[in-house]
Amino acid sequence: MRSQIIIxxxxxxxxxxxxxxxxxxxxxxxxxxxxxxxxxxxYEYIWVLLKLTGDLGIVKLKLNELRDFVIFHEDLDIxxxxxxxxxxxxxxxxxxxxxxxxxxxxxxxxxxxxxxQKLRKIANRHGVAVIP
Numbered sequence: 001m002r003s004q005i006i007i008x009x010x011x012x013x014x015x016x017x018x019x020x021x022x023x024x025x026x027x028x029x030x031x032x033x034x035x036x037x038x039x040x041x042x043y044e045y046i047w048v049l050l051k052l053t054g055d056l057g058i059v060k061l062k063l064n065e066l067r068d069f070v071i072f073h074e075d076l077d078i079x080x081x082x083x084x085x086x087x088x089x090x091x092x093x094x095x096x097x098x099x100x101x102x103x104x105x106x107x108x109x110x111x112x113x114x115x116x117q118k119l120r121k122i123a124n125r126h127g128v129a130v131i132p
Contacts, residue, residue: 003110004035004109005032005110005113006036006038006108006110006112006113007038008041010026010116012030012045013045013049013052015027025132026115029131030069036071036104037066038074040097049062078100078103079103081103082096082100082102082103085103086099095122102123105123106126111131112129112131115132
């Protein structure tokens with residue numbers, strides 16, 4: 001039975017900005033006790049925040065707010081599994097991070113929280129339950 005939720009970058013971004021389209025929903029997802037954030041998502045989140053705000057102070061503040069979350073370190077096996085999935089799906093290399101996230105979800109038997117329509121379709125093809 002699935003209980004953990006692996007978070008995609010867009011969920012973090014939407015939960016960061018109160019005027020975003022999915023703020024309330026994404027913020028609610030992050031309030032659950034079983035949320036896991038892969039390192040690849042953390043790196044993407046930092047990049048997006050820097051691109052949107054250009055403010056290292058905000059980025060450091062937001063990173064500090066993530067201290068209570070489980071941050072998951074992808075090992076070489078998970079990255080390898082993501083590459084295998086990419087190869088099977090004949091996916092472009094630009095999808096690498098999404099496939100690493102998918103690999104984490106599959107390895108942990110978790111739900112995937114994302115608003116990314118491409119990733120949702122890929123996850124569904126691989127039998128992953130997607131929220132919201």
